[in-house]
Amino acid sequence: xxxxxxxxxLQKDSTLQDVKVQGWVRTRRDLKSQSFVELNDGSCRQxxxxxxxxxxxxxxxxxxxxxxxxxxxxxxxxxxxxxKGQKYELSVKKMxxxxxxxxxxxxxxxxxxxxxxxxxxxxxxxxxxxYSSMLRIRSELSFAIHKYFRDNGFFYVxxxxxxxxxxxxxxxxxxxxxxxxxxxxxxxxxxxxTTDFSKDLFGKKTFLTVSGQLEGETMALSLGKIYxxxxxxxxxxxxxxxxxxxxxxxxxxxAFYDIYDDxxxxxxxxxxxxxxxxEHCASDIELFxxxxxxxxxxxxxxxIDNSYERLAYTDAVSILEKENSRFEAKVSxxxxxxxxxxxxxxxxxFKKPVIMYNKPKNVAAFYMKLNDDGKTVRGMDLLVPRIxxxxxxxxxxxxxxxLEKKMDDFKMNKEAYWWYLDLRRFGSVPHAGxxxxxxxxxxxxxxxxxxxxxxxxxxxxxxxxF
Amino acid sequence: xxxxxxxxxLQKDSTLQDVKVQGWVRTRRDLKSQSFVELNDGSCRQxxxxxxxxxxxxxxxxxxxxxxxxxxxxxxxxxxxxxKGQKYELSVKKMxxxxxxxxxxxxxxxxxxxxxxxxxxxxxxxxxxxYSSMLRIRSELSFAIHKYFRDNGFFYVxxxxxxxxxxxxxxxxxxxxxxxxxxxxxxxxxxxxTTDFSKDLFGKKTFLTVSGQLEGETMALSLGKIYxxxxxxxxxxxxxxxxxxxxxxxxxxxAFYDIYDDxxxxxxxxxxxxxxxxEHCASDIELFxxxxxxxxxxxxxxxIDNSYERLAYTDAVSILEKENSRFEAKVSxxxxxxxxxxxxxxxxxFKKPVIMYNKPKNVAAFYMKLNDDGKTVRGMDLLVPRIxxxxxxxxxxxxxxxLEKKMDDFKMNKEAYWWYLDLRRFGSVPHAGxxxxxxxxxxxxxxxxxxxxxxxxxxxxxxxxF
Numbered sequence: 001x002x003x004x005x006x007x008x009x010l011q012k013d014s015t016l017q018d019v020k021v022q023g024w025v026r027t028r029r030d031l032k033s034q035s036f037v038e039l040n041d042g043s044c045r046q047x048x049x050x051x052x053x054x055x056x057x058x059x060x061x062x063x064x065x066x067x068x069x070x071x072x073x074x075x076x077x078x079x080x081x082x083x084k085g086q087k088y089e090l091s092v093k094k095m096x097x098x099x100x101x102x103x104x105x106x107x108x109x110x111x112x113x114x115x116x117x118x119x120x121x122x123x124x125x126x127x128x129x130x131y132s133s134m135l136r137i138r139s140e141l142s143f144a145i146h147k148y149f150r151d152n153g154f155f156y157v158x159x160x161x162x163x164x165x166x167x168x169x170x171x172x173x174x175x176x177x178x179x180x181x182x183x184x185x186x187x188x189x190x191x192x193x194t195t196d197f198s199k200d201l202f203g204k205k206t207f208l209t210v211s212g213q214l215e216g217e218t219m220a221l222s223l224g225k226i227y228x229x230x231x232x233x234x235x236x237x238x239x240x241x242x243x244x245x246x247x248x249x250x251x252x253x254x255a256f257y258d259i260y261d262d263x264x265x266x267x268x269x270x271x272x273x274x275x276x277x278x279e280h281c282a283s284d285i286e287l288f289x290x291x292x293x294x295x296x297x298x299x300x301x302x303x304i305d306n307s308y309e310r311l312a313y314t315d316a317v318s319i320l321e322k323e324n325s326r327f328e329a330k331v332s333x334x335x336x337x338x339x340x341x342x343x344x345x346x347x348x349x350f351k352k353p354v355i356m357y358n359k360p361k362n363v364a365a366f367y368m369k370l371n372d373d374g375k376t377v378r379g380m381d382l383l384v385p386r387i388x389x390x391x392x393x394x395x396x397x398x399x400x401x402x403l404e405k406k407m408d409d410f411k412m413n414k415e416a417y418w419w420y421l422d423l424r425r426f427g428s429v430p431h432a433g434x435x436x437x438x439x440x441x442x443x444x445x446x447x448x449x450x451x452x453x454x455x456x457x458x459x460x461x462x463x464x465x466f
Numbered sequence: 467x468x469x470x471x472x473x474x475x476l477q478k479d480s481t482l483q484d485v486k487v488q489g490w491v492r493t494r495r496d497l498k499s500q501s502f503v504e505l506n507d508g509s510c511r512q513x514x515x516x517x518x519x520x521x522x523x524x525x526x527x528x529x530x531x532x533x534x535x536x537x538x539x540x541x542x543x544x545x546x547x548x549x550k551g552q553k554y555e556l557s558v559k560k561m562x563x564x565x566x567x568x569x570x571x572x573x574x575x576x577x578x579x580x581x582x583x584x585x586x587x588x589x590x591x592x593x594x595x596x597y598s599s600m601l602r603i604r605s606e607l608s609f610a611i612h613k614y615f616r617d618n619g620f621f622y623v624x625x626x627x628x629x630x631x632x633x634x635x636x637x638x639x640x641x642x643x644x645x646x647x648x649x650x651x652x653x654x655x656x657x658x659x660t661t662d663f664s665k666d667l668f669g670k671k672t673f674l675t676v677s678g679q680l681e682g683e684t685m686a687l688s689l690g691k692i693y694x695x696x697x698x699x700x701x702x703x704x705x706x707x708x709x710x711x712x713x714x715x716x717x718x719x720x721a722f723y724d725i726y727d728d729x730x731x732x733x734x735x736x737x738x739x740x741x742x743x744x745e746h747c748a749s750d751i752e753l754f755x756x757x758x759x760x761x762x763x764x765x766x767x768x769x770i771d772n773s774y775e776r777l778a779y780t781d782a783v784s785i786l787e788k789e790n791s792r793f794e795a796k797v798s799x800x801x802x803x804x805x806x807x808x809x810x811x812x813x814x815x816f817k818k819p820v821i822m823y824n825k826p827k828n829v830a831a832f833y834m835k836l837n838d839d840g841k842t843v844r845g846m847d848l849l850v851p852r853i854x855x856x857x858x859x860x861x862x863x864x865x866x867x868x869l870e871k872k873m874d875d876f877k878m879n880k881e882a883y884w885w886y887l888d889l890r891r892f893g894s895v896p897h898a899g900x901x902x903x904x905x906x907x908x909x910x911x912x913x914x915x916x917x918x919x920x921x922x923x924x925x926x927x928x929x930x931x932f
Contacts, residue, residue: 003722005619005690007619008619022721022722022895023690024688024893025893041690041721042621042688042689042690042691042721043619043689043690043691069892069893070893071893071894071895073722098722098893098894098895098896099864099890099892099893099894099895100893101892101893102891102892105891106892107888107892121885123681123684123885123886123888123889124684124688124888124892126684126685126688126689127688127893131688132688132689135621135623135685135688135689136621136689138621138622138623138624139616139621139622139623142612142622143612143616143622146608146609146612150605150609153471153473153474153509155508155601155602155604155605156604156605156608156609157601157604157605157922158604158697158714158921158922159922159923160712160922160923160925160930160932161627161697161699161712161925162640162674162699162711162712162925162930163930164930164931165932174628174642174643174644174667175642175643175644175645175646175647176640176641176642176647176674177640177641177643177647178640178641178701179641179647179650180641181641181643181645181647181653181661181671182660182661182663182671183660183661184645184650184651184653184655184661185650185659187647187650189650193651194648194649195647195648195649195650197648201640201701201703201711201927201928202711202925202927202928202929202930203928203929203930204930205647205648206930208628208642215589215922215923215932218589218590218592218932219592219601219922222490222508222590222592222593222597222598222601223508223509223592223598223601223602224471224489224507224508224509225508225509230696230697231624231627231696231697233627233628235644235667237667245628245667245668246626246627246628248624255488255507255508256469256488256539256564398565419587419589419931419932420589422573422589422590423589424565425568425571426535426565426567426568426572426573426590427490427491427535427536427537427564427565427566427567427593428537428564428565429488429537429564429565430564455624456623456624456625456626456681456685457625457626457681459626459627459628459668461667461668462667462668462669463668463669464626464628464629464630464668464669464670464672465630465885466626466631466681466684466885
């Protein structure tokens with residue numbers, strides 16, 4: 001007798017004799033002659049109802065143990081359920097307890113379901129409907145991303161996590177060392193009283209990556225189309241609903257692409273992966289539509305069915321300037337748009353996803369390609385309702401002289417980027433790419449409003465538990 | 467006219483007029499009236515041969531630029547090639563140079579192809595046959611792994627990279643901090659002159675993960691079947707051909723599995739992903755069979771076609787003791803087997819993959835389930851020819867009292883693992899899992915003998931370049 005998952009059982013075309021299931025008890029109800037147990041094994045959102053003849057003496061000993069959180073296995077016949085809302089139930093013939101629980105001390109109780117509380121028991125929150133659905137969606141979204149890129153001729157590359165270079169020239173990186181950070185007095189020092197990194201494992205100061213883009217560019221200029229999908233880090237003290245210190249990022253990079261190809265790819269990619277998840281996780285998505293966010297179906301349709309507005313930054317400013325009375329931060333040409341402006345454009349003005357491009361060079365990263373106007377660069381942001389910026393990308397500066405000048409302007413150490421500059425010395429081509437924050441995509445697809453609740457174990461300021 | 471990749475063109479059923487390709491020049495040969503350029507775009511191992519009428523004045527200017535490493539696009543007709551070894555070639559009508567190269571300074575030269583040299587130009591080595599094939603295999607192997615688990619009802623979870631706990635109780639972890647590691651004199655200190663981590667971003671001392679297993683167990687005891695696939699780190703000064711400081715690991719964890727289920731899964735998994743890659747990367751694998759390792763086809767057949775030996779540690783010792791004259795380290799019951807012993811078993815004695823299980827508890831991790839004999843634990847290692855240990859796994863100790871005693875024996879801080887122990891307090895079930903080092907799997911599949919050469923950018927002692 002093979003054990004089947006509840007998902008497998010509920011997909012059966014017909015009833016079955018002598019099946020075996022295993023899982024965790026969610027609830028038990030006792031009637032006069034029968035007890036009903038809702039069993040969940042994580043394979044799907046649905047529970048399997050176990051129907052137990054509680055007058056049967058062989059169940060006498062186990063019945064009191066069938067409380068929320070207990071792990072059991074059960075054998076019996078899968079029969080048509082007379083109850084509403086479920087196709088089958090299990091008429092139990094035999095049961096065994098794997099591990100008990102406790103009605104008093106089991107942390108996951110019906111009454112204590114606030115997100116804040118569940119974060120403190122994140123090791124068990126995946127046993128709730130909400131978080132198990134979230135995690136199944138997270139898994140399927142990951143697969144959708146890999147599948148999309150593979151279907152379109154991209155190669156997955158693993159760019160390094162520990163790095164000696166800082167992609168964006170900013171100082172918001174975690175430091176990594178083998179020296180015991182508890183005992184700074186014992187760090188080996190050079191004559192000038194700074195750390196002697198020649199004695200560290202890598203022989204130099206190292207950090208956690210903030211982006212795999214620069215390394216990704218090297219791979220795109222060999223393999224053509226590549227993407228990364230890995231963890232990235234920001235050592236920023238940002239305590240907001242949408243910032244985490246550790247998050248996963250997807251960064252495609254494509255040789256021979258310009259900014260317009262890049263925008264087309266971003267639109268197609270977001271549509272296809274959203275559509276994939278809506279189809280393959282219909283039941284888990286339904287949970288969020290029903291209990292968390294009634295507008296989720298229309299949010300997803302908005303993402304999947306609309307064609308995304310292409311909006312030059314200069315045109316965005318024209319629109320926003322007229323609405324300045326709405327905004328805390330007033331808009332004029334040259335400012336870096338804030339979340340309130342981005343959300344106005346996508347949620348209120350266009351009511352659909354917007355790809356804003358050609359931003360001013362003074363608010364752009366050093367690697368974005370300068371336009372002929374000398375004022376704007378070929379950067380783009382995909383703005384979506386609820387989230388604001390979902391994707392940021394650009395065509396990359398592929399002219400050696402222009403890039404070197406830009407790096408000087410940014411006061412960057414060009415010697416450290418000799419290999420990045422080599423890409424412009426030898427066989428330089430137009431190329432472009434973008435970055436998608438995986439957790440932001442999860443927030444968009446589930447309607448979950450805090451980034452802490454779309455991770456297994458969030459890493460945010462003051463919090464590295466589990 | 468749509469641009470096609472060389473892979474797409476070579477798969478065409480018939481010749482085509484007016485196609486456009488883009489890529490990097492590998493070589494050019496000039497004959498009297500024709501020049502031949504081998505063009506590669508990274509989409510596949512094969513080059514496309516461009517045939518250029520060099521008497522055509524419109525090509526006069528560009529021809530000298532068509533040297534190794536230059537990036538071009540070309541338009542023309544895809545015609546049947548009269549040359550051997552290629553189906554089609556491109557009769558060029560129009561060409562344009564994207565980015566030049568230099569015959570003198572371009573680092574990737576036919577003569578300088580040692581692995582050691584190519585590591586120093588790892589940003590360009592993906593433009594060689596060997597490394598582009600390796601990277602395409604790496605991508606497809608990753609996909610095969612995701613596909614295998616999804617097809618078998620597993621969910622992909624992203625366990626944290628930054629952690630405050632040390633899975634194996636060992637001190638080989640990288641430290642992570644926002645304090646400037648260059649300036650240890652400026653770290654905030656407590657009264658006892660150790661670092662005041664309450665002022666660090668997470669409020670406590672943090673590390674890079676060495677394994678996602680413990681967090682993975684929490685997810686398996688909710689979702690049933692899960693796996694991780696992410697980077698892990700070892701701050702060890704191991705300068706060997708098979709150790710890296712940063713590597714990717716795959717760790718499935720399955721509720722309701724015992725050690726025998728775990729071994730069956732490991733065997734099936736390794737067979738299926740190897741078989742997937744052999745099928746989908748036939749041409750890239752062929753490159754390694756031809757030029758690097760003539761035995762690769764039989765190595766892969768050995769992995770795919772054999773049934774893997776199940777060998778209890780005690781029986782392994784019986785076999786090895788008789789061969790002690792061969793070994794540097796002599797074998798007797800209780801010792802931790804070394805690579806020489808493992809390779810003897812799999813390469814010479816059984817000549818096929820071997821799964822060794824039930825190892826002595828004194829050489830096993832704290833979380834492995836104690837057998838009833840009180841001496842051995844339900845750990846297992848998959849040993850394969852050339853690599854030795856490819857996979858290590860175990861059934862996990864699911865009895866609270868036994869686990870707590872084990873943690874005391876290991877002098878671990880049980881309070882820090884309250885959440886891990888909770889899994890044994892509430893709904894504990896038999897469960898098991900294993901870890902596969904992704905780079906070791908890559909070495910097995912390609913025959914590449916140094917872990918530095920199966921990564922985009924290796925991270926090993928003394929080396930964190932790019």
